[in-house]
Amino acid sequence: MDPVYHRLPVVDAGGMELHLPIVDLGSGPPRLCIVAGIHGDEPSPLLLVDRMVLALRERELSAGIRIVAAANIPALLQRARWSSWDDEDMNRIGDGDGGPALTRRLAAAVVAACDGCDVVVNLHNFVMRTPLLAVWPPGQSAGHAERHELLLAALDPHVVWVFGDTPADERIFAGSLDAALERRGCHVLAVEMSDLPEMDEPLLARSVAGLLRVAAQVGCLVDQERAPRRNRVYVHRRLVRAPGAGIFEPIAALGGQVVATDVVGELIPLERPGHRVPILAGDSGWLIQRLARRFVRPGDMIFTVGHPAR
Numbered sequence: 001m002d003p004v005y006h007r008l009p010v011v012d013a014g015g016m017e018l019h020l021p022i023v024d025l026g027s028g029p030p031r032l033c034i035v036a037g038i039h040g041d042e043p044s045p046l047l048l049v050d051r052m053v054l055a056l057r058e059r060e061l062s063a064g065i066r067i068v069a070a071a072n073i074p075a076l077l078q079r080a081r082w083s084s085w086d087d088e089d090m091n092r093i094g095d096g097d098g099g100p101a102l103t104r105r106l107a108a109a110v111v112a113a114c115d116g117c118d119v120v121v122n123l124h125n126f127v128m129r130t131p132l133l134a135v136w137p138p139g140q141s142a143g144h145a146e147r148h149e150l151l152l153a154a155l156d157p158h159v160v161w162v163f164g165d166t167p168a169d170e171r172i173f174a175g176s177l178d179a180a181l182e183r184r185g186c187h188v189l190a191v192e193m194s195d196l197p198e199m200d201e202p203l204l205a206r207s208v209a210g211l212l213r214v215a216a217q218v219g220c221l222v223d224q225e226r227a228p229r230r231n232r233v234y235v236h237r238r239l240v241r242a243p244g245a246g247i248f249e250p251i252a253a254l255g256g257q258v259v260a261t262d263v264v265g266e267l268i269p270l271e272r273p274g275h276r277v278p279i280l281a282g283d284s285g286w287l288i289q290r291l292a293r294r295f296v297r298p299g300d301m302i303f304t305v306g307h308p309a310r
């Protein structure tokens with residue numbers, strides 16, 4: 001099934017032509033939409049959808065699949081989370097609310113591209129090394145949660161990040177792009193992965209296989225893929241940030257269990273080489289995300305500890 005490449009025009013603002021690049025596969029209106037590139041400093045989703053298109057070319061599709069290959073081109077060209085043209089986070093402005101800012105117009109175009117789809121997969125990556133990680137959003141109805149479990153069983157992520165269910169958590173979620181899509185009747189599955197240098201072949205292969213099973217679950221693929229029966233861990237996530245500027249040297253193994261006094265890594269301070277600062281886990285749980293060796297600024301994300309959520 002050959003992909004059809006086209007573009008959705010986004011209202012012209014200031015003499016600049018902007019569009020949303022779309023890849024359509026299969027015939028009929030799309031039932032599954034996969035969105036990449038909401039954040040401009042997250043290139044891994046583009047690699048994953050490239051593999052997905054290559055895999056789907058070999059398949060017989062029973063319903064359409066749409067891929068939004070690069071949702072936020074201004075931010076991607078700036079390699080920044082959001083574009084400096086308006087400093088709006090595309091994941092935090094719902095459907096754009098009719099606003100004139102370019103990021104808002106693009107968000108509205110993404111929502112329009114997903115219109116009528118049964119399921120939307122929203123792909124992101126962290127700078128931290130991250131296994132295939134799916135989000136369990138707050139405030140789900142029983143029916144929604146049941147459907148979400150089916151989609152998770154198909155995707156087979158290593159980790160499910162369970163959001164808190166407090167009114168504050170629900171308020172934050174309500175302003176997201178995902179929530180805007182949910183209000184239009186799309187079931188959204190948000191998925192996180194590693195940054196491009198750490199997207200190794202096993203992680204890519206697992207991610208593509210998972211997306212293909214999601215497509216089968218949604219009814220887009222003729223042949224049903226059997227989902228593996230692997231354990232998924234459902235966790236609340238506690239984030240630890242760099243205490244200062246310097247080079248983070250990882251020590252503890254990713255995915256393993258840690259206790260409060262375990263040293264997850266060391267900071268080689270910018271101003272005091274030779275005086276390494278140990279960074280402790282702080283409490284016990286699984287080390288679910290961790291930076292590789294990277295230069296960090298104070299406050300940069302360096303690791304997360306997951307606590308069982310169920």
Ligand SMILES: [Zn+2]
Nearest residue numbers: 039042124125
């Ligand atoms: Zn993101």
